[in-house]
Amino acid sequence: MSPPPIRRRVRPKPPRKRGYHHRDLRQALLTAALQALPEVGPERLSLRDIARRAGVSEAAPYHHFADKEALVAAVAGECAQRLLAALEDAVTEAGDDQRRRFQLTGIAYIRFAVAHPAHFRAMELPGIADQMPRDVRRRFDAFYAEEERRLRAAQAEGVFAPLPFDRMILAATALVHGLAHLVINGATEAKPTDVDHALRLARDVTAVFGAGLLPRSRSPRR
């Protein structure tokens, strides 16, 4: 695949800084990994490379993480926190118009994926989602629970059509998740890095979907 590109017989071996003890290697490894993540991509993350970036020997990480997967899971946890923060920003900015709030959440999800594709895909590495930190999972669940509560109430008030709730949510989640993937993988007309174009697509697509959620007895818009 890529291990020996061209260069051979080279050993940079950067000099060890700071004394024998690092005092906070765990955090240093995480930040090094988060720095490496967008450079090499989530599937090409290397334990040894991360250790080198942190200026430490290749076996040092094992005193802070059980194995590479545990480190990557911690990285993915940080990514999830950032995604969650983006979603929380979106809903607070959106306010109480539940239709607008619903759409802006989806757009924020797509925006995060396009702006930080490596961080986004890191959360989907095989066998990683289950190992994410508990508190991140809890905060995520709490966020979803709150939004779900608001959506149910809005539907009860006639803001959304009386479709089966779970299916509606699943459809919206799938729509947004799928568009994020399509854009990132270059399967759309938009360049994978063109955030503005991606946001335009996100707005249009969520609008198409949202139109189907309007109650039948009302006018199509507003």
Added chain:
Amino acid sequence: MSPPPIRRRVRPKPPRKRGYHHRDLRQALLTAALQALPEVGPERLSLRDIARRAGVSEAAPYHHFADKEALVAAVAGECAQRLLAALEDAVTEAGDDQRRRFQLTGIAYIRFAVAHPAHFRAMELPGIADQMPRDVRRRFDAFYAEEERRLRAAQAEGVFAPLPFDRMILAATALVHGLAHLVINGATEAKPTDVDHALRLARDVTAVFGAGLLPRSRSPRR
């Protein structure tokens, strides 16, 4: 990650069959890879393992593929052909009711992903989509072109609401692609391997979406 699980100092080294020349190693490697694919997962595919399965030395594949990525791309091409065949079966079975045809295509996509998750994910390996065989791409494009033609015609006849066509297609693609991912990754209530449950979800979700595509002036169903 996983390279040295427990077993150490073992070298099975299965005996070489057939003479020095294999006469059709390229195909043998492809079938070996396609057999290994569901067993180990697309990201854990190993060139050496594939060579071993084909009963050949570890360097032999390089006489038929430029590198591992080229082999994997060929495998992904075969996966794409199978997916295309599933979609073609779906549309021929669906007949000319364009609404039904549209939904059944999406369901077939999800069914393929859930029934063959490894094959499905193989097509999304980083940097693989661009290297797929030309003829597979052409056949895929032809399929999409034909379906798009029919959909446009149906929309002109009032079968679908007068939404912006490209956005509607993109939304549908994203919806189906996203649901496939959610189910495969275990992000839904369904077990990732429960094909029947997944199909139920697919039917419901595409129905929710399809309801939004109905023209406003008609009755909600039919």
Added chain:
DNA sequence: GGACTATCTTAACGATGTTAAGATTCGAGA
């Protein structure tokens, strides 16, 4: 200050992708 323990390094193992060099076989031209 001395022992204990956490932390870090060095060195090694097996695995992987890849390449160079040599062995074997095929096939076309004499």
Added chain:
DNA sequence: TCTCGAATCTTAACATCGTTAAGATAGTCC
């Protein structure tokens, strides 16, 4: 049919990776 170049395959090696064992270093607690 013989021969010889090219295609095909093997062996051996290299660099890199994840991981572990054993030893060095440095904080901490009595």
